[in-house]
Amino acid sequence: MSSTYGDKIKISVFGESHGGGIGAVVDGLPAGIKIDMDKVLAQMARRAPGKDKTATPRKESDTPKILSGMLGDTLTGAPLCAVIENTNTRSGDYGNIMSCPRPGHSDYTAYVKYNGANDIRGGGHFSGRITAPIVFAGAVCRQILEAKGIKIAAHINSIGNVSDSRFNPVCIDDRLIKRLNSSSFALIDESIEESMREQVEKARMSLDSIGGTIECAVTGIEAGLGEPMFEGVEGVIAKAVFGVPAVKGIEFGKGFELSKMRGSQSNDPFEYKDGKVVTATNNCGGILGGITDGMPVLFTAAIKPTPSISQKQNTVDLQKKQNAELEIHGRHDPCIVPRAVPVIEAVTAIAVINLM
Amino acid sequence: MSSTYGDKIKISVFGESHGGGIGAVVDGLPAGIKIDMDKVLAQMARRAPGKDKTATPRKESDTPKILSGMLGDTLTGAPLCAVIENTNTRSGDYGNIMSCPRPGHSDYTAYVKYNGANDIRGGGHFSGRITAPIVFAGAVCRQILEAKGIKIAAHINSIGNVSDSRFNPVCIDDRLIKRLNSSSFALIDESIEESMREQVEKARMSLDSIGGTIECAVTGIEAGLGEPMFEGVEGVIAKAVFGVPAVKGIEFGKGFELSKMRGSQSNDPFEYKDGKVVTATNNCGGILGGITDGMPVLFTAAIKPTPSISQKQNTVDLQKKQNAELEIHGRHDPCIVPRAVPVIEAVTAIAVINLM
């Protein structure tokens, strides 16, 4: 009762890092839609590791095999199932975490929850690798959304103290969206790429890791989607976004900044523009009363630093029931934020399609 | 498909500000539990308006009438239904918003969603008044939780630029929880109350409103609750908290601050204390991999300024299809944050009981 999401389009994600394979079942997709599999693979490539020094050198062959739900390039209406085989897994790297949980990881909480029966190799079902089928599912969903004029784009909003420019909250250019959607280090202001990479490199050289934030926008979404209270757009998107490992915060529109503002500053005035009701500003992130107002939906997510670092850390030895020290020798991302961008886009697509 | 929450204990909230009554049905509560109705009413009193100048002078008689689910003071196991009658409603205050939606409010989005058929008087189903039955439901749930040693407390973390002290993340005193739970202006550091009230008063005098943040803690919660991915504790709590009107952001533990940290700083080291595994710090807010680690669960929510302000504002006239100006003359809270504290506690109780 866990790795599923949605009540219109249901996603059921399965897999463990070092098991036979990982994948997803997507139930409820409309029949007859053509899916461009190259575009799906392009999204998955953005998430894949091994592209550069910000990411783990581990290579994955993440080509999904479609078991059902497509005939040729067309959705059949039956549940779509894609499987990615697990290869290139070096289990030996994780030999000692059974007894010594890695700080900041799910090792300890999974150990308690599953009474020690969970597959700990590579983080098991908690591995970041499990986001690959999420990107697959999201890439299919976003093609359906794009046919309705809805686009989703995210960028690295910050890494450490280096920040990108933010989306123009009332008007986001289609060319920008296209550029971000095909980038593996997605930035609005590309001139800061170097200093951002420097942040990551510094962390990596210190055997450390670093966090960041991701800003995401949904454009072309009509007014009137979402429900009051518990099925409001904020809640529906938040539930999807917190499904991404390492996300520890989310804010819509101006978010936490609103808490320091006056109503006269934060209220977005309505006005007619080209015969259509718009807001002059978009501090609310396109959502009022849990319902879309027709402006871009905007949110920012906080990503904690990758917990796997090579420095010696204090932990406990659960077998010996005593304090212990731990050094992790696996291959890990010093900064997960660039690879998390397409994952955030994917869960947003899955959330938005469930609002329709 | 909207005003319901939960799959173990289901809450279904109904009512409109100026309709016949508001209330909630709570389905799935355990039979045989005694409920202290005085404690329930005490929680509802904390949320009720009219206590002082930070709140609207509107008085509500919010005594809930139990229609089913209790025999004497004991839960019967049947769905618990409580109804609060609507009284003291001056509909005339809202005469002009049918055509001119209030900026920052759900007026426009509800108008679009419901094709103009929604009850706009007092905000209808979007009224903050609908949080009264949520506090009722939460007050019942928290008594069940308390019997298991789980306590929930929240405080006004900030109003505008004035901030309270924060919870000690690794150890929260039961006396503090008790004091906060019975306060209608809940602060850890009570010495700042005056300067906080001053912020509100200044906003009120400027015919304006002001936002803030609320920090909430859950103590006594065991390790191992929650599920990986989409049913993780963060997502489950976030969905409940975003059900509260005016919430625009949520962060767990250090939240957005984590995005600026290194892994060596953010990782919470494990250690043995009195034979039990604890963490020396609690930057993760008691949640790793979506699952509780046994430390206090901590989160902070951002509350936007009350959108109802008495200043003249720009909006549109939906009937005349032209730009317009709007002055709101109703009775409104210049700052909703103090009254939102027990609501946040309530939805947290509802979320946590669904994790059990």
Added chain:
Amino acid sequence: MSSTYGDKIKISVFGESHGGGIGAVVDGLPAGIKIDMDKVLAQMARRAPGKDKTATPRKESDTPKILSGMLGDTLTGAPLCAVIENTNTRSGDYGNIMSCPRPGHSDYTAYVKYNGANDIRGGGHFSGRITAPIVFAGAVCRQILEAKGIKIAAHINSIGNVSDSRFNPVCIDDRLIKRLNSSSFALIDESIEESMREQVEKARMSLDSIGGTIECAVTGIEAGLGEPMFEGVEGVIAKAVFGVPAVKGIEFGKGFELSKMRGSQSNDPFEYKDGKVVTATNNCGGILGGITDGMPVLFTAAIKPTPSISQKQNTVDLQKKQNAELEIHGRHDPCIVPRAVPVIEAVTAIAVINLM
């Protein structure tokens, strides 16, 4: 997690026979639809007791009070809540069942499930009276369905060994539907009413009760509704129909008779009629592969005899932990079938609206 149904239009039913009131919350109804409340009350009157000797002489004032979700006669889109106050309850009638569960009733199973904390007066939440809000909710849903050309009618298919004629499976007359919908003893062949009533009267005179079957038809339903496997039309309707107390069986189309047939007999041949694909027969009850084929949806439900009979019966004394004898002196229906007809129609409406 029990008295709720639906994922598009959610019904949450509350109440206990002798509590403060009973009612239902219906969440997800479309805004702007006008509801004819006289028609709703007419449906509730069909279910109400005290009309004649087949039913209990107990009178109920079952006028529902609308608390929210309607403004004038129009749905607002907010959850619709209706409450029916409980009056005319003679608790003394039920004095002895706490210790001695009535055979065939939920007394014993509820006692075990709720550890004796449930409200046993009048059957508590298990009372047939709780079907009144279901009829209310169904009467609203069927008006929405009727606007789409979908009609629902049921009749007393049999009481004991006396059987009514059956629906013409391929063509059901609108006048027949109208007549059945306004009848409190709904029969296709009205000439058998007397002999049916005789069956009931004989049972009543023997201090006994008698069961029967109800056949229900849904006309005007388009082809293509429902989903394969677990959300097939049969399963969706069955779940709703088994929510009605005393239902112990359901069959679609020819149902159990199909088990004795050959495929060459049971297969419904397709043919074109007025340019539309129809089936020449309708043994499948309008459902193939869980999906409607455009023909009338037909099913029959089996209703067990009312378990409350005035004869002395063997039971146990749960307090004394020994065998016991029980005589029930309350007011009870010797045959619940006529009053169950509008309830079956109501849950069918609720099920069908969730298929749309």
Added chain:
Amino acid sequence: MSSTYGDKIKISVFGESHGGGIGAVVDGLPAGIKIDMDKVLAQMARRAPGKDKTATPRKESDTPKILSGMLGDTLTGAPLCAVIENTNTRSGDYGNIMSCPRPGHSDYTAYVKYNGANDIRGGGHFSGRITAPIVFAGAVCRQILEAKGIKIAAHINSIGNVSDSRFNPVCIDDRLIKRLNSSSFALIDESIEESMREQVEKARMSLDSIGGTIECAVTGIEAGLGEPMFEGVEGVIAKAVFGVPAVKGIEFGKGFELSKMRGSQSNDPFEYKDGKVVTATNNCGGILGGITDGMPVLFTAAIKPTPSISQKQNTVDLQKKQNAELEIHGRHDPCIVPRAVPVIEAVTAIAVINLM
């Protein structure tokens, strides 16, 4: 929103008869349980075709490959995913059904629902073959139930007019359960096997098919499971059982026979036996008020004749929009009932585990 079931243990079934593979994801299984895979395969073998003349001569290699959720023979707590590859598919057999839907099949309804985009080869997602992963999931669930003393057995209650003996409703022998559980032609009274097979053979020789009924029992189930109204045991089991293709009716206990009975006959008297409350008879099938009473849960399902018959049948040509005749030449079961027995047991296991 279709091929999934359950809210505690969720099953998501995927696959199409002639696609890349079929399988199931089972989410929510308890970690640490050992699964005997030989027993799982034994259940799948009971369902597999090609064993004798009652079944299609088509051979399947139905060995499931576990992709996740198990480490060695132990459940890890992560979603369990099993995939069965599709082999031995002769698509040519189905060349003409695109235009001419087979009477009694889902061809036409799926065509309407999916706008002709569904995979029609072998029935696509509606193929009986998709029950193989259901048997897999059920076989895992029943091992968990057996560890709690709950056993599930079904038998061929009738084929055509030949009937087996019925379960003793108050006491079912463990040896009988064991024998039925390992039989591929499960009968209580084995002496009737020959005359039953004769019924099937006669149908087969007439290029026809034949229906039947299956009786299923759940023993060792404690009193107090299930919920009132819409989550009653009857509804929960019915929803699962109607998920099995060809089921058109279900009755609990004496079912439709109850409709002809008096209350004095149908009520099951309570009595103490060995200090435990039991019922002297079990006409209610172990369920009162939707809740188990501790006696065996009993139900009977009606299975329609296999719609695929080799006789010439009337249908329509959807391309030419005219009436047509159809002869089906594929390999088909003249009677699906024997192979449906383990499928009914499997969905019952899935339903019962969701009641716990």
